[in-house]
Amino acid sequence: MRLIDADVLKPKILEYVKALERIKYCYGYDTFGKYYNGKKSAYLNVANLIDEAPTVEERKHGHWIEHPKHPIGDCSVCGERVPIYSGSKKYKSCPYCGAKMEGVNDG
Structure with missing residues (x-):
């Protein structure tokens, strides 16, 4: 098991969502809209999973x-x-x- 800092990880994932929004508009919605919406949905699902993950106590x-x-x-x-x-x-x-x-x- 590896302990991670979810408070650092989640904002990084949400940064990818913002970047996808910028990229999507560069290429035009019709061309890659569904592809980028799918990626955005996946990143948002991962961010929600981080919130729902159980908290592990650090080793004493x-x-x-x-x-x-x-x-x-x-x-x-x-x-x-x-x-x-x-x-x-x-x-x-x-x-x-x-x-x-x-x-x-x-x-």
């Missing part, structure tokens, strides 16, 4: 709050206690909230 970032005497840690985002060591490796994300673990370790 946190760190493990380690306990000095035990191989467990609390997630700084959701607070869940997690055995943070699997063998000799730390978990890179919280299994409860999905936060990417990076940055400062408290302990």
Whole structure:
């Protein structure tokens, strides 16, 4: 999945609609009118789909709050206690909230 900025994308699509209107009048309506109207309709449909698309929350970032005497840690985002060591490796994300673990370790 790739997060995009819909507030930037939609105006760019609507710019194409305006450009199509200018081009259509350069060539004359009779010659290419139906073709440009079809393209305009497609661009407007895409702009509406952007408005209707579900909003995805950005991935949270946190760190493990380690306990000095035990191989467990609390997630700084959701607070869940997690055995943070699997063998000799730390978990890179919280299994409860999905936060990417990076940055400062408290302990």
